[in-house]
Amino acid sequence: MMTLISLMIIWPGYTIFSSATPFILGFPLSFAWIIFSTIAGFIALLLLYRSDYKSKPE
Numbered sequence: 835m836m837t838l839i840s841l842m843i844i845w846p847g848y849t850i851f852s853s854a855t856p857f858i859l860g861f862p863l864s865f866a867w868i869i870f871s872t873i874a875g876f877i878a879l880l881l882l883y884r885s886d887y888k889s890k891p892e
Contacts, residue, residue, distance in 0.1 A: 835878045843871045
């Protein structure tokens with residue numbers, strides 16, 4: 835998952851969303867894409883942490 839998110843913010847994924855004209859919540863599309871990728875990475879790590887925490891024997 836983290837590899838996919840990394841690819842979203844470098845060359846292959848970022849070139850699709852590199853325009854500045856459409857605004858999302860006041861941010862240009864290129865900056866909103868970076869924010870979305872960061873939030874998606876945080877959520878993925880949070881879900882991984884929670885699933886690992888639940889699988890530990892007490």
